[in-house]
């Protein structure tokens with residue numbers, strides 16, 4: 001008999017990598033162990049408080065606080081791979097809240113140069129040439 005259960009939710013439009021501020025934070029050093037994705041301000045990491053040891057910042061600049069609700073000692077980091085957060089001004093197993101600093105627009109500094117993407121708006125799509133084969 002037919003199954004009514006929805007196995008596959010509709011696939012949303014996939015954004016370009018780097019467009020959405022995102023952190024992937026890991027329980028252990030070297031991007032090992034359990035991990036969590038963070039997409040915005042997180043005043044309370046819950047069970048993830050005081051456990052982050054390494055992370056990848058996919059996009060955005062972020063502030064990391066060793067107390068909840070953006071209190072306590074603060075460290076700020078941008079995109080990169082951080083195998084040991086303690087090597088980057090953030091104490092190991094200390095992060096309890098995370099705040100997105102930016103960008104809300106084009107970033108002025110801190111990003112790698114050389115990857116300049118030229119966005120060329122194509123007007124060719126406005127005129128569709130129909131190919132009729134018979």
Ligand SMILES: [Ca+2]
Pocket residue numbers: 026027028029050051052053093
């Ligand atoms: Ca840890």
